[in-house]
Amino acid sequence: MNDEARTTARTTSLDQVNLMDRYWRAANYISVGQIYLLDNPLLREPLKAEHVKPRLLGHWGTTPGLNFIYVHLNRVIRERGLDVLFICGPGHGGPAMVANTWLEGTYSEIYPEIGRGEDGLRKLFRQFSFPGGVPSHVAPETPGSIHEGGELGYALVHAFGAVFDNPDLVVACVVGDGEAETGPLAAAWHSNKFLNPASDGAVLPILHLNGYKIANPTILARMDDVELRSLFAGYGYEPFFVEGHEPVPMHRMMTTKLDTALDRIRSIQKRARASGWQGERPLWPMIVLRSPKGWTGPKEVDGKKVEDFWRSHQVPVSNARGNEAHRKILEDWMRSYEPEKLFDNSGRLLPELAALAPTGPKRMGSTPYANGGLLKRDLVLPDWRSLALDVPRPGGAKAEATRILGSYLRDVMRLNADARNFRLMGPDETSSNRLDDVFEVTNRVWMQRIEPYDVHLSRDGRVMEVLSEHLCQGWLEGYLLTGRHGLLSCYEAFIHIVDSMVNQHAKWLKTSRELAWRKPIASLNYLLTSHVWRQDHNGFSHQDPGFADFVANKKADTVRLYFPPDANTLLWITEHCLKTYNRINVITAGKQPAPQWLSVEDAEAHCRAGAGIWEWAGTVAKGEDPDVVMGCAGDVPTLETLAATDILRSALPDLKVRVVNVVDLMTLQSNSKHPHGLADEDFDALFTKTKPVIFAYHGYPYLIHRLTYRRANHDNMHVHGFREEGTTTTPFDMVVLNELDRFHLALAAIKHVPGLAERAKGLAAELQAKLVEHRAYVREYGEDMPEVQEWNWPENSATKAGD
Missing domain, CATH: 3.40.50.920 (Rossmann fold)
Structure with a gap:
């Protein structure tokens, strides 16, 4: 490259950084406006008390870091033509996701009443954390989302669930350092041991360390880079660090490290897809982003430290409506982003900034992967009658009901092998629960070393087992939310471990049903076996049938509870559940040998009636x-x-x-x-x-x-x-x-x-x-x-x- 070319490249790079920095400022401005403003969205006049919301709700601290990541992902999507799903792990990152989807145009397309000019911006601000409006966290109403923002601990496992069998998808998963302290998130790092680069997409974890939770430092943020590098190398990742306070150097650093990480992903996948992956498990890249909490916000309020401290977590300036000094801080803060250099006279984002966003379905707010019903294809199902037991009279046969079901699930696997849109998940219990027949057509997926004496392990297995109910649940949720189907088999007593996850998924389904643009996804199906009445060998600790009580609390449109008395009714019910959508189906059935009661015809009639x-x-x-x-x-x-x-x-x-x-x-x-x-x-x-x-x-x-x-x-x-x-x-x-x-x-x-x-x-x-x-x-x-x-x-x- 000659001197003139080097100068042009350097100038272009500086221009690009400046544009990205302005786009980032626009996202920050809109985020602050959502938390604080009822009116005067572009500060066309001095800020008055009546322009400020009477109740200030929302979370600022994590938001500027999320906005920073989003604008950088926009660049690589545009340059590389990637399909990227953004998963926002930090609790209440709603302002960032709403701001960025509005800037890229997705928000106004889905909600035409929230236009792209000044009036739309006013409505956008007013609706946030306001009666009749939208929540402060990432929710079903938020375009581009599959993950409930307040559900700490599950961002990474949802991300991996989304990329299984989605070879062209990259999930950029932001893990907050508060969330990183949870047990499920700590276990979720091991999901890379189940990711096949030949047939799956890729997760790019971005550990966002801004130092503080609500009122305390975070564990990982107080670890130095040497210790963090060792930790994540032990998990099987190659970490790239982006650290600092000054925006321009941080933009440059993020540009370089993000490109390097994506090059690593492309290299791993290219090699695996050329010859299949039979070697050592790949070392996947991740990014560790250290940035100040409440970055670009007020340094101090009332003489107390705010930026880069826990006081910036929620609303840094708490009384902007009633306190003139606070209102001055808020106005100076918002004007520091120079809105006059970001928006035109009509309130639209300036063209040179709007051009930074991807277009069409490449925008992260409009990717079909975040609206899985658009991608969902019905399963090809076997005729359950062909697998049913001959029951000549009540009690005229004896069988293990779940073993019979195993033959049905085997055929589901076989019939949908090419589509690769069905997986069976469970915490190390597929054989224990008598579902062994599935191993006639598939194996357990396993990307680590496989010994010659191991059984039913392979790189391309369709059964996912890990001794963590949280991971099984999270993988399945991510898989369903991106348009596929599955079933989770679990011991009855220990399904309670995922109660909070089920709660969030039920609420997600309930809200999604009320949004016309959210298309139905396949149901979340449970098989609970090894149940309370046959835990005689494990004892009292394993004897708890209360999951049904918990599920029954959810909306009637969402939950179903089935108790098949024998194998033939279990077959009918399972087929029915696999055909449903937007439901949580809980099937409880034993695995021990037992008398069988109903013929094929009677089982079908009985199940259709529900009771008889x-x-x-x-x-x-x-x-x-x-x-x-x-x-x-x-x-x-x-x-x-x-x-x-x-x-x-x-x-x-x-x-x-x-x-x-x-x-x-x-x-x-x-x-x-x-x-x-x-x-x-x-x-x-x-x-x-x-x-x-x-x-x-x-x-x-x-x-x-x-x-x-x-x-x-x-x-x-x-x-x-x-x-x-x-x-x-x-x-x-x-x-x-x-x-x-x-x-x-x-x-x-x-x-x-x-x-x-x-x-x-x-x-x-x-x-x-x-x-x-x-x-x-x-x-x-x-x-x-x-x-x-x-x-x-x-x-x-x-x-x-x-x-």
Whole structure:
């Protein structure tokens, strides 16, 4: 390069830095305006009290750093033609995301009432953290987002979930240094051990260290560069540091380091895609950005340090409406960005600055990857009937329900192998949960060393296992939010670990449904197995069915709870759930060998209804009222209810017993409360208006009362379920401890049917004696009594399911 060329390149570079710095100032100006201003958006006149919001809400501290990153990503998108998804990890980075999507034009396209001129800017400012407006954090309303900004700990795992099977996508994931202190985020760094550069996209983590949380220093920010480099090298990353206070040197440094990081990514992917990746796991780049908290804001307020300190975290100037001195600080702060050099007379961004943003779907606010429903393709599903069990009569087959499901999921994997849009995730439990058949067509993905004796590990596996429920949940959320499908299998007791994540996802779905521009995404599907009633080997710590209670609190349009009693109903329900969208589906099913109740035809009819009378199990002719209703929901409760019914039928042949099985728990609610709820007349047709109902439920009894409390017959609902009693014991002893067993259920029927207690004294005494016998037997022999283990529905009680 000759001297003239070098001078031209240097001048162009300086011009570019100056333009980027002005664009950054525009984003900072708009961010401050959102927090503070009701009117006078371009400071055309001196700032007055009435121009300032009466309630100042929002977070400034992290915002200038986010704006800095965004403008630099705009450059590389434009120069390299990249598809970049921006994930904003720092808690309340909403001002930055809104500001930048407005500057690039996406915001006004989605919300035409928020135009690109001065009036649009006024509305943009007014709506922020204002009644009827938008939240202060990144939310579903924010274009370009898939990540709830206040949900600390999950930015990085969402980022990796988004790039699995998205080979052309780069996710720039900003990790705040407060968020970096959380356990889930610390574990999420290991997601690079599951990223295949031949078939997946890339995550560029940007650790944003501005030094402080709400009122304390952050751990990572107080570590020096040597220690940080060692930490992230140990995680498997190559860190590039961008550090300083002065804008121009920082812009230059960020330009160089960002280009280097993206060159590394391109080199890794090019090599992997040329020959497949069989060597050592690649060393992925990351950026460590050290910048002042509250950068470019007030240095001091009321004589106290603000910039580069925790006081800049939220609203640095707290009383700009009521305090003239504070208002002067705010006005000087906003004028320091020189808005007259950023916006034209109409309030639009100047053309030379607007030209810095990418165009069309390359803009981070309008990338289809942030609106996954645009990319979603329906799964190709096998016919579940072809995999169903032959059940010639109730109890006429025995099987492990989840093992049968494993064959179905195997075929889902096979049929969608080319599309690469379905993954199975779980915390090291695919085999434990009897889903092994999936390994006939795929493996567990594993990018670390594979030993010759390892089984079912490969670079291109479709099963993702890591001993962290947080990572499994986060990967799946990121995968779904970018347009794909999946299922998470987990031990029932430990799914609670992700309660807060489920909460945020449910709220995301609820809000997204109200936004016409947000397209529906595939449902978040759970299979909960190794459940409370068969945790006899692990004991009390593993015995908790309360996830259903938690999920039931969410909006009715969002949640579904399924308790299939056998394998065929489990197949139907799983297929149904995989076809749904914008839902959270929770399926609870056991993995132990158990009697099977329903044929293919009866399973389908039962699941479509959600709840129904099992005529073959009762002793009531159609059209007659029963003396007692034996209700059940869940596989073990169903087994015990049928066993109790068998006792009552044999000992009290004149007693009119009706058996009602509930497979879709939300049918218990009124149809005015839930789309799957039964109308009162349909509920009464099952449970009657006046007869006692002995209801055996898989989980905590309170939930059944909660769902049915407005029903006419609620006072007659006597619910048996988990009473927080458990230990390491036999399967039947677990149900006895919680009074969910056949003997207690039969005793409850005797107690609550009017007049029955007197004439069934002998039977009641026998049942009490059986409980005493059981207790002695399990403590002597360490297993359940043979009559319990070997019980099945009597063959002569019904010729086939459905009769």
